[in-house]
Amino acid sequence: MTNHDSGPPAAKAVDLTKVYGAGDTQVVALDGVTVDFIASQFTAIMGPSGSGKSTLMHCMAALDTPTSGQVFIGDVELSALNDKKLTRLRRDRIGFVFQAFNLVPTLTARENITLPLDIAGTRVDRDWFETIISTVGLSDRLKHKPNELSGGQQQRVACARALLSKPEIVFADEPTGNLDSRSGAEVLAFLRRSVREFGQTIVMVTHDPGAAAHADRVLFLGDGRLVDEMIDPTAEKVLERMKGFDAVGTGQVG
Template sequence: MGLSKVYGAGDTRVVALDEVSVSFARGEFTAIMGPSGSGKSTLMHCAAGLDSASGGSVHIGDTELTGLADKALTRLRRDKIGFIFQSFNLLPTLTALENITLPMDIAGRKPDKAWLDTVVDTVGLRDRLGHKPTELSGGQQQRVACARALASRPEIIFADEPTGNLDSRAGAEVLAFLRRSVREMGQTVVMVTHDPVAASYADRVLFLADGRVVDEMREPTSDAVLERMKQFDAAGRRS
């Protein structure tokens, strides 16, 4: 709440987040959009504990991230947060299944087999689990990354442009999977995207400009999102 992020000082001072207060409901898919420099990626990074805020507080469930020691913050990110990045971030020497279970392996925890089976079947990669990333298409690699984020049953998943490196068909498959994970598994997903089509898969869209949330759209369509984005000028302000 009241989240602020400031870079630099004096003439070089940049306010990336300007007292942003927002919540992400359990079992909801939220897309964050805005012009370049609007603060959308900064908001996600601070909310996910990947970057520290200059002011305000961040809560994941009942845990406040502000002031956590590095080791405790690392443990919280590992146990309560799932991440999906544009670049997949898979280890090339591991199979798809080994990549999916890697965070739990590092934590010394055994995966819940029934849940893991559900996740694997939901992403549709049952017959590709023994393959390494170089033997998978881009869409399949990103679905492995999605399954990895879900496998430990995190409280929330943050996705940073998850379809940015995919063609439209593979991107649609990944977005459909994320939506299914919310609808059928009760997962909470927060996605940063610049794509109105991707945003249309979400339950709501938050629009940022100049480091502030300036609008919200429920049950978005790609046309409605595109029309709203046209209201922003090149400087990142509402016209």
């Protein structure tokens, strides 16, 4: 796999393998995946259910430990880190947006956004905070609790949180999976803008071709292997490629 842009990768996986269970019930979720995530790029990971796309993201995001192979965030190799260091890494260098339940229900939107910085005891950069808030359009909702926000607003709060600590990479796991198309489009537009305007690196897992079309690059996974890659995708092209999975199955690169 070659880089399409110059510059070092924000994160990379080298021969990443993840096996669940043992013996007859053994499932190979990732089968020797090697991939670079280029800095300041919006990468989407796609694939049918069970293709290993979520596992790949979890391993990359230090939420899960691979069976073998290496994960690098910047130049840090994760397998060398203990839980304490992994926690700090997640806190300081990685941002998360999950499909659902992104917010602590007892905290206001503002408190949720600043949570990782508060946990770290780091000062919040006022200007940066204001920039993000105005970008996601939440200025008037900051004092609200999560249950007073719509699903789209909640996800935008989650995005704002992910960006506030200026992480090296943001992982988003089906961020629009629970949203209607309009709210989903708002969230995706925001992620797109943060890449373009702030140079943020984003990796997003999705099964929605429309969502993947917002990315700079789409990686296709099948049966735990990287099977294809698409630059400057459109929804139609992605959909076409996904249909190929249904027809041909897996294993065919190109």
